[in-house]
Amino acid sequence: MRGLGFDPRTKLILLLFCVLCTMFAPSLTYEVILVCLIAVFALLSGRYRHAVTGIAAYGLIYGATQFSIYELSGTWQAIFAAFLGLVNKVYPCGFMAGIMIATTKTGEFMAALYRVHMPDNFVIPFAVMLRYLPVVKEDWRYIKDAMRMRGISPSLKNICLHPVMTAECLYVPLMMAASNTADELSIASVTRGIENPAPRTSLTDIKFSFKDFGAVTVILLYFAFGLLVRGGIL
Structure with missing residues (x-):
């Protein structure tokens, strides 16, 4: 509701x-x-x-x-x-x-921050962060599914019993995916004109x-x- x-x-x-x-x-x-x-x-x-x-x-x-x-x-x-x-x-x-x-x-956040005259140096990183978190969460879910297919569960037990394997299968792919996501978000933001100095309008x-x-x-x-x-x- x-x-x-x-x-x-x-x-x-x-x-x-x-x-x-x-x-x-x-x-x-x-x-x-x-x-x-x-x-x-x-x-x-x-x-x-x-x-x-x-x-x-x-x-x-x-x-x-x-x-x-x-x-x-x-x-x-x-x-x-x-x-x-x-x-x-x-x-x-x-x-x-x-x-x-x-x-x-994210658009509502940006509209609200521009309404209170926050500088771009704050608004742009904040908006990218909000876009970044859901993508990382989705990548985390995909990595866990792939681990389960290999018979490895990202649980506390496996972290204690097989720390090297867990790090190799979980944290390394997550860091690589996070790096790629950051690059993709930066390119998408520039493509949408986020660096345009003109005042922004919003339908919100x-x-x-x-x-x-x-x-x-x-x-x-x-x-x-x-x-x-x-x-x-x-």
Whole structure:
């Protein structure tokens, strides 16, 4: 089902404040609520599978974090607590970035960035990156299918038991495909006139609406709440 259709600039603002919220998070509970807010945003954007899988994956991370804090001790507790602490910081940002990329076309991003007068030195690399990620994901799927045909599964077990073969069959083709993809995208971008200095036009209607102001207001208030809690005011 089609979601509300938020402005691309709203998504960029939400991603920025997700990073700030995780940087200044006063507690693990604060981060849990942040992930729930991102899941609500995914639901409003029509990405129900993203919301469910995102919450389920974070539930596993949260459970592992609680286990490392209360059930482990000594060196193992320090190792797992440090690692999972980093995962808890990165996960909300990755969750939000995934929703942003899945719900926004490259042309919409470019139109939004040009609307706020961002320079070409930022817009062009950003647009190429957005085009690049889906192609690499597709190449990854093809490489895994080819590996399975040879009886090699790109699993953690095979990485541990047959590291050289796994690297040869997985990472080397992926790096070669990524290099070729980068060249193809660069040629395609130049062919489409991406270097043209003239002002660009767009058929995409980019504008802030009430739902965008509402989403930005919620994340701003939640960020301010985290700062107040961190400062001991609340």
